[in-house]
Amino acid sequence: MKKYKITVFGAGSWGSVLAHVLAENGHEVHLWTRNADQADEINHQHTNKKYLTDVQLSADLKVTNDLDQALEASDIYLLVIPTMGIRDLVREINEKIKSKKLFIHASKGLEQKSHKRISTIIKEEIDADKLEDVVVLSGPSHAEEVIKRDLTTVTAASENVESRKLVQEIFMNSYFRVYTNSDLAGVELGGALKNIIALGSGITVGLGYGDNARAALITRGLAEITRFGLCFGAQESTFMGLSGVGDLVVTGMSTHSRNFKCGYYIGQGMTPEEAVEKVGMVVEGFYTTKAVYEIAQEKNIDMPITNAIYQIITNQVEAKNASLDLMKREGKEEA
Structure with missing residues (x-):
């Protein structure tokens, strides 16, 4: 297998672990974080204790909080940061780079x-001659x-067959x-929306349902x-796959999921704001x-579950009442 130079942006739990996987595969991996203390910890102790307890990361990871250094190191960029920070980071990257880069996001x-997908944001902010x-x-x-x-098992999706194969x-x-x-x-959309249902799953368990x-x-x-x-041109078969039902099951059934945890705390009686704070991550x-x-x-x-969860997290209705309201809706055909 050919070895590549790859920069991973974001040293949370998922960014750190994906960087670790790439390093184990023999690639030259640079991990970027804005936090100088975190960079120092990973470089010297090979740990990231805030996000990963009792975990030893690859000693081959090269970590920096210098964005210019991170950008210069690679031709492949992997973005693993919260959605709310994507546009600002990509805009900053666009101002600094001079040549074409392959962007991956996780x-x-x-x-x-804007309600836009992350790939759309990247395409809007990176000049065509740099993307x-x-x-x-x-x-x-x-x-x-x-x-x-x-x-x-996961999925790599792109409209370009060579890019997704790479x-x-x-x-x-x-x-x-x-x-x-190719979808x-x-x-x-599968990866984004399953987090809504994972919140609902946590609420359900927190309320004591089985x-x-x-x-x-x-x-x-x-x-x-x-x-x-x-409604947005996706293929139905995609939602029967790994990024659909697969991701939904793992996120909606596991205490590893911060979305499930947040919902559970709400179901247990915390306010939505208290629940988010207790989770401690985005x-x-x-x-x-x-x-x-x-x-x-x-x-x-028609999205009754999403509507109910929205009402719960915006403090319009109590979780118990929202669940009962869902059950009492008019009967419908399943398909």
């Missing part, structure tokens, strides 16, 4: 004000399990398997995600719910 969300392509890496993957080399090549190994997909919109309720929520949540995606589903609710209202897309 973030899952929609921009708040090789955009690929999204998404699927059922907890950083805490990947770092242990638990078997994981991303497949640089990540593939014995424990991290990558499939390819960029579907993969991004497996029946959670299975119903996840199944009907998938129907909403698919309905939404089809809860993408909190922001995606608001964006998707606004889009659904504008486009008249």
